[in-house]
Amino acid sequence: MRIGVLALQGAFAEHIKKLDELDVESFEIRQLGDIKKPFDGLILPGGESTVMGKLLRDLELLEPLKALICDGMPVFGTCAGLLLLAKDFSGEGTPVFSSMDIKARRNAYGRQLGSFCANADFLGVGNIQMTFIRAPYIESAGADVTVLSETGGHIVAATQGKQLVTAFHPELNEGHGIHKYFLEELR
Amino acid sequence: MNERYELNKNLAQMLKGGVIMDVTTPEQAAIAERAGACAVMALERIPADIRAAGGVSRMSDPLMIRGIQETVTIPVMAKCRIGHFAEAQILEAIEIDYIDESEVLSPADDKYHIDKSKFAVPFVCGAKDLGEALRRINEGASMIRTKGEPGTGDIVQAVRHMRMMQSGIRRLTSMREDELYDAAKELQIPYDLALYVRENGKLPVVNFAAGGIATPADAALMMQLGAEGVFVGSGIFKSGNPEKRASAIVKAVTNYNDSKLVAKLSEDLGEAMVGINEGEITLLMAERGK
Numbered sequence: 452m453r454i455g456v457l458a459l460q461g462a463f464a465e466h467i468k469k470l471d472e473l474d475v476e477s478f479e480i481r482q483l484g485d486i487k488k489p490f491d492g493l494i495l496p497g498g499e500s501t502v503m504g505k506l507l508r509d510l511e512l513l514e515p516l517k518a519l520i521c522d523g524m525p526v527f528g529t530c531a532g533l534l535l536l537a538k539d540f541s542g543e544g545t546p547v548f549s550s551m552d553i554k555a556r557r558n559a560y561g562r563q564l565g566s567f568c569a570n571a572d573f574l575g576v577g578n579i580q581m582t583f584i585r586a587p588y589i590e591s592a593g594a595d596v597t598v599l600s601e602t603g604g605h606i607v608a609a610t611q612g613k614q615l616v617t618a619f620h621p622e623l624n625e626g627h628g629i630h631k632y633f634l635e636e637l638r
Numbered sequence: 639m640n641e642r643y644e645l646n647k648n649l650a651q652m653l654k655g656g657v658i659m660d661v662t663t664p665e666q667a668a669i670a671e672r673a674g675a676c677a678v679m680a681l682e683r684i685p686a687d688i689r690a691a692g693g694v695s696r697m698s699d700p701l702m703i704r705g706i707q708e709t710v711t712i713p714v715m716a717k718c719r720i721g722h723f724a725e726a727q728i729l730e731a732i733e734i735d736y737i738d739e740s741e742v743l744s745p746a747d748d749k750y751h752i753d754k755s756k757f758a759v760p761f762v763c764g765a766k767d768l769g770e771a772l773r774r775i776n777e778g779a780s781m782i783r784t785k786g787e788p789g790t791g792d793i794v795q796a797v798r799h800m801r802m803m804q805s806g807i808r809r810l811t812s813m814r815e816d817e818l819y820d821a822a823k824e825l826q827i828p829y830d831l832a833l834y835v836r837e838n839g840k841l842p843v844v845n846f847a848a849g850g851i852a853t854p855a856d857a858a859l860m861m862q863l864g865a866e867g868v869f870v871g872s873g874i875f876k877s878g879n880p881e882k883r884a885s886a887i888v889k890a891v892t893n894y895n896d897s898k899l900v901a902k903l904s905e906d907l908g909e910a911m912v913g914i915n916e917g918e919i920t921l922l923m924a925e926r927g928k
Binding site for chain 1: 641644645646648649651652653654655656671672673674675676677707711712713714730733734735736758759760885888889891892893896899
């Protein structure tokens with residue numbers, strides 16, 4: 452099993468570390484040449500979604516990755532990664548992969564002073580600690596989307612087909628529950 | 639460590655592999671965001687102009703900063719003077735995402751830096767070597783950058799500072815644990831920070847390059863020397879084609895090891911900022927605050 456981690460900008464190293472700890476092979480995706488060899492799953496990390504969206508287009512990675520996602524490749528987006536997958540936005544936002552039937556709100560909790568930690572239940576994993584950094588949330592989700600976690604009255608994790616998104620950063624906290632949950636999808 | 643400090647260090651982690659650009663107007667902020675900046679630094683004058691104008695340089699007008707906050711969705715940073723905690727309080731009050739306690743502005747205190755642990759907003763500070771970096775972290779900085787020499791377009795000092803930091807880190811990692819007590823004393827830092835560096839081979843916070851970066855090649859150089867991202871100040875809006883240059887630097891930071899791509903990115907960027915050589919300047923901003 453080989454997982455590609457989008458490494459254009461942001462906290463991709465933390466995801467790679469989690470995969471290493473789970474003995475899962477991974478590689479960085481920085482340009483088109485990196486996705487020539489086949490792979491089994493994709494992680495879209497936290498960072499700035501505007502930067503990643505622009506670099507995906509400029510480096511001509513957008514269409515090939517979108518085709519893989521639409522063909523059913525398992526994909527896991529955290530924070531900015533959630534925004535890359537969202538079809539619709541309330542307020543500002545430009546669709547990138549536009550593959551998941553969710554309406555996202557960017558910077559939903561305000562500026563850095565609004566960043567916070569919380570404990571909440573995650574369906575199938577249990578109660579976990581969640582770190583939200585200038586995070587988005589999901590304002591509404593389509594009929595095919597399963598909500599996995601809510602906190603403060605907002606959806607913060609969801610899945611649709613082989614797509615998994617979290618508004619928080621499981622790569623920054625202890626434990627491997629959410630990464631294991633994603634890897635289960637691949638089996 | 640408290641939760642707020644962790645959250646603030648985490649925001650810096652989200653900026654990694656990115657370019658933070660100095661902007662002086664909402665229009666420049668929009669250009670920077672379009673070009674792929676992962677954050678902008680709002681200031682009234684870019685370092686090259688601060689250097690040219692001389693005199694006392696202070697925190698920017700909060701109204702100007704708010705204008706930039708309203709224009710972009712990426713994080714907005716702003717500078718306060720070294721030791722000027724009242725300026726920092728003002729920046730916190732307008733909910734800035736990151737405060738740069740910066741040697742680019744005139745220092746307000748020639749002995750004490752701000753006690754950054756008293757603030758909820760995160761701070762980034764400049765450093766020339768490992769000791770300075772760890773002293774700032776001990777005061778509560780959640781991100782470090784090289785000082786470089788701002789507003790010159792001359793990379794030599796940023797290179798020197800990054801190499802000093804990296805060699806300081808390598809030196810600690812090669813020490814016996816009982817030698818760390820003396821190293822901590824020499825670096826004027828607490829023992830636990832020396833121990834962290836020895837065990838992890840890196841700073842406990844994200845480390846960016848800053849001061850003098852003007853080309854995609856400069857950015858690639860700093861990334862290969864171990865920077866986790868770059869600040870570009872005067873280099874962009876003092877050049878011939880700011881948007882194209884900014885966008886090229888962003889891509890060079892992502893693919894800093896691909897020299898073919900960096901070569902292509904370096905083509906036809908128009909005029910770079912003129913630049914001043916290290917020997918030609920009379921004011922060394924990097925010597926402010928130690």
